[in-house]
Amino acid sequence: MSELVDTLAEDHRWNDVGLDALAEDACAATLQHLGLPADRFEISLLGCNDARIAVLNADFRGKPQPTNVLSWPAEDRASDTAGGQPTLPSVPPPDAPEELGDIAIAYETCRREAEDAGKPLRDHVTHLLVHGTLHLLGYDHIRDEDAALMEGIEAGILALLGLPDPYRVD
Secondary structure: OOOOEEEEEOOOHHHHHOHHHHHHHHHHHHHHHOOOOHHHEEEEEEEEOHHHHHHHHHHHHOOOOOOOEEEEEOOOOOOOOOOOOOOOOOOOOOOOOEEEEEEEEEHHHHHHHHHHHOOOHHHHHHHHHHHHHHHHOOOOOOOHHHHHHHHHHHHHHHHHOOOOOOOOOO
8 A cells, every 4th residue: 555645854854743644644634534545645745944935935826935835736626616615536546546736834834833823833734734635635715615615624624633623713
């Protein structure tokens, strides 16, 4: 059985966080929550720093600053209808896993966001990996209806992983 996530930790600090294991758990939980077998898909993950993600953000989004996570879906699966479900992939045969796309995640931004929110870094990274995986599957948060759908699914997946709803305001 192949691994779901092919992780390249370009910044060594990700090794201390256990990015490989977090990614496998978060991405697999996301797929399974949506009824997709994790062993039939592949995701490439780059664990980088703020400088690297700022270059990627400038190149691909025209925004020359760091961000927490970026995703590049292999296929556009988004719904044309606001708040509509994306078209999820068909389950490929066991001997030909489907590439869902690429995710990049920046250490400094993630650490700062976790500290600012008073959350453990591993919990915040898990949330961002779920978030990035949902982007690969066509979910987005540009329109309010799409954001509500995506955030609800994220909260459900994180609950399965034993983590609190990141969108809940106490």
